[in-house]
Amino acid sequence: MEGAVLGALRALGYTGQLVEEAALSRALEEGPGCIDFTALCSWLVSELKAVSQVEECVTTATGPEDKETFQLEVSGLVNELQCPYRSLTTGNVTSRLTNKESCLQLLLFLSSELQAARLLHARQPSLAQREAPTGAGDNDEVFGELRALCQALGTAEPTRDVPVPQLFIDLETKIRDASSRLPQSGVGKPLLSKSLEPAQWEQLEEIHRAMCIEYECRRQMLICRLDLTVQSFHWSERAQQHGAEMDRLSESLWWDLSARTSITLAHLLAAREDLSVITKTTSESSREKTACAINKILMGPVPDRGGRPSEIEAPMPTWEGRRSGGGGRRQKSGGKGRKHR
Known part of the structure; x- marks a missing residue:
């Protein structure tokens, strides 16, 4: 599960202290007592608030004295997001993140929520722009x-x-x-000229x-x-x-x-006219960059794997079932059996 969480964090653009597996494992062992762990949770929540209407906040702990405050904030957050993990929503608030598995579940839940929120935000750009406060549209594509x-x-x-x-x-x-200040042939003509x-x-x-x-x-x-x-x-x-x-x-x-x-x-x-020129991979100009010593190695004889429909003979039908008295359908007609095709 640690590999899945680490992959999700990197896909989300996280570049903090816990980007390495060993550092993440140590932080999970310490839990709320680790400043880097609380900073990661705070980053996930801040990114989540930027693309969704989450009200609760999670602040980075500055020392052991903030451990209880951090867990109280996490409790309010998971309740607001309707977290499905019972280990994060039931029991004593200050003892829910005392083991590595619970901390791992929290990161997995927050990262998956952030991924889903970003997808929904990307599919509704007009709604996001209407609801965004002034100056919050710096991520606009244009x-x-x-x-x-x-x-x-x-x-x-x-x-x-x-x-x-x-x-x-x-x-x-x-x-x-x-x-x-550029040479005439330096940039080229645009591909879209109209x-x-x-x-x-x-x-x-x-x-x-x-x-x-x-x-x-x-x-x-x-x-x-x-x-x-x-x-x-x-x-x-x-x-x-x-x-x-x-x-x-x-x-x-x-x-x-x-x-x-x-x-x-x-x-x-930004596309230029030369982009529409398609060069074959076997052309002389392309082979100058792709040719290597391995191209001169010839494969020896290999087993024939078949797969040629023209060489496959249709199997002949067998009537073993009828010869043994089973599989044939008969219908009484004047005391004699009549075969049906």
Whole structure:
């Protein structure tokens, strides 16, 4: 279960002290008496409050004297979220987190709640924007792209009160000035060369949203297939002896795998014409980077696994059941049996 919690924390973007398995295990042993453990819980709750309507708060403990206060705050939080773990909702409040298993359940519950809340928040952007307080929309996709553009150009970051027309005029001036210092073939022509009307941009956004859903499903399927492939490596007797090490090595590769795509409409505007040129993987230019010594190794004879439908003969029907007096259906007609086809 520790591996599942650690994977969830990394997927959620946690980069604190307990990002390593050994440190997390020690913190779980100490429980509320560990400052790093309380800081992790506080981080999960603060992230949860940013995307949902959670009222309770959990503060980071600064010493052993805050241990009881932390547990009281956790008790109020799990009751508000209707936690299904009875070990976290029943019994003496100050003795619920006295063992490693209960602390692990708390982290698992909070991380799963945060994952679900973020998914619901992402599916309802308009509702989230209406309910968000002033200045809380810094994570908005468009505003984030504008901030990244200003950082790349070396200009001051935009604020919400800056007039939009003036902001784009300043950005256009800065971009033209930077482009004039580049060689003519340095940037290339844009792939999208026509201007779109507002209605067309809305249709393009709908297409982009539908493609994101489609490819998220495909990526999730590939990740699941990869997981099953990795699990199959544990079947051999030799692999069972090194199962823990194999899990440790494979888990480090899972953190970079995400079903959600990071492609936005900004990538379409930044795409150049050379992106539409499809080069075969066997082309000379591609083979310069992919050729290696292993390509010259030829496989020897391998067992024939079959699988050719044209070479399969249809099995002949057998009548053993009828010959032995069973399996045949008969119907009386004038004292004689009549076969039915």
